[in-house]
Amino acid sequence: MVHFSRVTKTYPRTHTHALKDVDFRIDKGEFVYITGHSGAGKSTLLSLILRRILPTEGTVLIAGQDITKVRERRLPFLRRKIGMVFQDHRLLPNLSALDNLVFALRATGERGNLEQRALLALRQVALAHKRKAPPIELSLGEQQRVAIARAIVTTPPLLLCDEPTGNLDPDTSWEILELLNDINIRGTTVIVATHSRDLVDRLRRRTIVLRNGELVRDDTTGGYSL
Ligand SMILES: Nc1ncnc2c1ncn2[C@@H]1O[C@H](COP(=O)(O)OP(=O)(O)OP(=O)(O)O)[C@@H](O)[C@H]1O
């Protein structure tokens, strides 16, 4: 599903070596944490998967495709395979929960009964009853659940989450994590970037640890502590 081969990313303007010679592969159906301190390179790694940026050296394969070789006009097709959840949900403030999802479906060119599909996704995150609420009328945890519903409404095979619980209290974080686990159990490959030790220790899954851009551990048994 995701294959990094000797990937180095140096940001040209600042000459920051955000990733150095990183090698790993994530198979279909896995749940993987990317951890490491602030600045370790977690978001850079996710940006490469989304092909928002290109590697300086090495190759990144997504579903067998080399991202450096994907033509610009084919990019929407690549990105359609990937759902993304950000720390700050990034919902559209003027749209209801349901319409945020409908908007996302429409943006990927989907047709048909979009409201029905949006409602199904809201149901998956147990928020169908809040479908008419705009983000401001939702708690932070609920907003994050809507953001997850929006990321999976297009049924992408791969879900990326960048600090999905960054702004949430421990109980709400746990709910979000259980939700991501459910989504994974139903067959979606899930990659979660986080520096939360609690999260990683609570639901143990394969954990890739970055330190100053280097992959220093890739532990299939999971957990932060050794
Ligand atoms: N667009 C950019 N231009 C220049 N340098 C950047 C850029 N984005 C990130 N960096 C640098 O690359 C390094 C890795 O950053 P990255 O955002 O990947 O870290 P992170 O592990 O996600 O950190 P955090 O936990 O704070 O989100 C940092 O030193 C950062 O300053």
Ligand SMILES: [Mg+2]
């Ligand atoms: Mg980051």
